[in-house]
Amino acid sequence: MSEGIDLNDIKRRMDGAINAFKHDIASLRTGRASANILDPVTVEAYGSRMPLNQVANVTVPEPRMLGISVWDKSMVNAVDRAIREANLGLNPIVDGQNLRIPLPELNEERRKSLVKIAHEYAEKAKVAIRHVRRDGMDGLKKAEKDGVIGQDESRATSEKVQKMTDDTISDVDRLLAEKEKEIMQI
Incomplete structure (x- = not known):
C-alpha cells in the first residue's frame, strides 16, 4: 500500500463495478428460462x-x-x-x-434490443470503473503535492492503477462478448 492511496480499496471498488455488471446482465433474457x-x-x-x-x-x-x-x-x-x-x-x-x-421464442429484433441493453450496462460499468481510477489518481496527486510520497512512487502507483483499470475494463468487455453470444444464439 502506498501512503497516498490504498490499491486494495481501488481493486475492491472496481470488482464491485464488475459484480454489479454481472448482476445486471444476468437479468437479461436469453433463449432459456432463468x-x-x-x-x-x-x-x-x-x-x-x-x-x-x-x-x-x-x-x-x-x-x-x-x-x-x-x-x-x-x-x-x-x-x-x-x-x-x-x-x-x-x-x-x-x-x-x-x-x-x-417464455416465448426471442425474435431477431428482440435479441438485438437485448444486446443494446447489455451494451448500456457495460458502458455504465466502465464509467464506474473510470470514476474509481479518477479517485485513485486524484488521491495520488494530492499525496504527491502534500509531500507524502515522491514523484517516482507516484508514477509507479499510477501505472498500477492504470493497469488495474485496463484489466477490469477488459473483463467487462469479455463478459459482454459472452452475453452477446448467448443472446444471439438461436
Missing part, C-alpha cells in the same frame, strides 16, 4: 413494494417455463399484475396459488 429474469419485478404487497422473491418462490421446471409459488393466496393477483406491468413481455397463467409463465 429465475433472474424476474429480479426487477416488484409487487405491491402489504402496503409497500416488495421484490417478487419476498412473496413467492421462483422455479424453472422446464427450459422454456418459469413457475411461481405465491406464499399468500391473497397475493396471487398482485403478483400476476406486477409481472404483466414489468414490461418483460411475459404473460403468466394463474393456476390456483401458482403461476406458470411460458
Whole structure:
C-alpha cells in the first residue's frame, strides 16, 4: 500500500463495478428460462413494494417455463399484475396459488434490443470503473503535492492503477462478448 492511496480499496471498488455488471446482465433474457429474469419485478404487497422473491418462490421446471409459488393466496393477483406491468413481455397463467409463465421464442429484433441493453450496462460499468481510477489518481496527486510520497512512487502507483483499470475494463468487455453470444444464439 502506498501512503497516498490504498490499491486494495481501488481493486475492491472496481470488482464491485464488475459484480454489479454481472448482476445486471444476468437479468437479461436469453433463449432459456432463468429465475433472474424476474429480479426487477416488484409487487405491491402489504402496503409497500416488495421484490417478487419476498412473496413467492421462483422455479424453472422446464427450459422454456418459469413457475411461481405465491406464499399468500391473497397475493396471487398482485403478483400476476406486477409481472404483466414489468414490461418483460411475459404473460403468466394463474393456476390456483401458482403461476406458470411460458417464455416465448426471442425474435431477431428482440435479441438485438437485448444486446443494446447489455451494451448500456457495460458502458455504465466502465464509467464506474473510470470514476474509481479518477479517485485513485486524484488521491495520488494530492499525496504527491502534500509531500507524502515522491514523484517516482507516484508514477509507479499510477501505472498500477492504470493497469488495474485496463484489466477490469477488459473483463467487462469479455463478459459482454459472452452475453452477446448467448443472446444471439438461436
